Amino acid sequence: MKRRTFVKTTTVTVSGFALAAPKAFSAPSPAAAQADVVAGMPRRVMGRTGLKVSIVGFSGFALNKYGQEECNKGVVKAFEEGVNYFDVAPAYGESEVRLGIALQALKRDQYFLACKTKARDAKGAMQELERSLQRLKTDYFDVYQLHHLRQPAEVKQALGPDGCMEAILKAKEQGKVRFIGFSAHTTKAALEAMRGFKFDTVMFPINFVEYYGFGFGKDVLAEAKTQGAAVLAIKPMSTGLWPQGVQQTRKWWYRSAEEQDQVNLVMRWALSQEPVVSTFAPAFLDLVEKAIAAGKAFRPITDNEVLQLKELAAKCNVVFKREEDAVAMHHLRNREEGMAAYWESMHA
Numbered sequence: 001m002k003r004r005t006f007v008k009t010t011t012v013t014v015s016g017f018a019l020a021a022p023k024a025f026s027a028p029s030p031a032a033a034q035a036d037v038v039a040g041m042p043r044r045v046m047g048r049t050g051l052k053v054s055i056v057g058f059s060g061f062a063l064n065k066y067g068q069e070e071c072n073k074g075v076v077k078a079f080e081e082g083v084n085y086f087d088v089a090p091a092y093g094e095s096e097v098r099l100g101i102a103l104q105a106l107k108r109d110q111y112f113l114a115c116k117t118k119a120r121d122a123k124g125a126m127q128e129l130e131r132s133l134q135r136l137k138t139d140y141f142d143v144y145q146l147h148h149l150r151q152p153a154e155v156k157q158a159l160g161p162d163g164c165m166e167a168i169l170k171a172k173e174q175g176k177v178r179f180i181g182f183s184a185h186t187t188k189a190a191l192e193a194m195r196g197f198k199f200d201t202v203m204f205p206i207n208f209v210e211y212y213g214f215g216f217g218k219d220v221l222a223e224a225k226t227q228g229a230a231v232l233a234i235k236p237m238s239t240g241l242w243p244q245g246v247q248q249t250r251k252w253w254y255r256s257a258e259e260q261d262q263v264n265l266v267m268r269w270a271l272s273q274e275p276v277v278s279t280f281a282p283a284f285l286d287l288v289e290k291a292i293a294a295g296k297a298f299r300p301i302t303d304n305e306v307l308q309l310k311e312l313a314a315k316c317n318v319v320f321k322r323e324e325d326a327v328a329m330h331h332l333r334n335r336e337e338g339m340a341a342y343w344e345s346m347h348a
Helices: 058-065 069-079 097-104 121-136 152-159 164-173 188-196 208-214 218-227 260-271 285-296 303-313 321-346
Strands: 005-012 019-026 042-043 052-054 086-087 112-117 143-149 177-184 200-206 229-236 276-281
Touching: 042 276, 042 285, 052 276, 058 097, 058 276, 058 285, 069 285, 097 121, 112 121, 121 143, 121 164, 143 152, 143 188, 143 200, 152 164, 152 188, 152 276, 164 321, 177 188, 177 229, 188 200, 188 218, 188 321, 200 218, 200 285, 208 260, 208 303, 208 321, 218 229, 260 276, 260 285, 260 303
Parallel strands: 086 112, 112 143, 143 177, 177 200, 200 229, 229 276
Antiparallel strands: 005 019, 042 052
């Protein structure tokens, strides 16, 4: 299917300057997105976009570990199991190429495709976007995202003059991008992004260990809900950092739920947090399969299960506290340096 055409354009202001941006796409209707459940997999409306997406998405990062034939099988199998949302990024090694080949087995209007850019400038972002389109063998993305925001300063650069948002809005006007989102790993960056632009999607770690460990994710969920943005939950299967003395059964930076019952429970929790619409497993095809099974078995979390997870969280090592503290210290240091410069100028 060719890229979408716009029916109107309007003016969007980003950090104080105006950009021409499309107001609406001609309404696409992927055949697989017409029912609330497909192949046993529930679907949810992705915020204001109106798209109906599977509650378990497919992270293309997983494909970086496998040969092309296995990637092809994994993608088609996930689709046959009801998954219709595929996400990837240039930062994921050869994943774009492998996903692009694998998706040729499917009709373009049967699934939604999301990609990202780590570039914070307009020129770099446009170059990455065009390269990603080529590698993924498509001419448009359903969702295009600012990738891995950490510091508020990054957000200001991305949304400011000559920032990557200029390129993304231009691509949207050209029909190469339908909706705009971001992924972030710190609360400050996520909130700064949502204050600066009305994003359609928010990709953020939503996980019971972090949530009950130190409240990580609460503010982001609340702000996204207020704005009507859809949350795409990453790290939902994490059970924290690997404990000291425990043999790592996978070469992965955090410990994941492995047993199907445990996967079902932690995914059930993540999917019960509003406004989460979809979730992503760690980058292993066998864990993707377990996440898909959990999605098909989804039901709202119970009070007893919440208590069970709170008790478990107290025994786990949180992943993102150090990063949150580092960003907070950086912000405080910049503030102190700014105040020092101010007082110095006053007494010069």
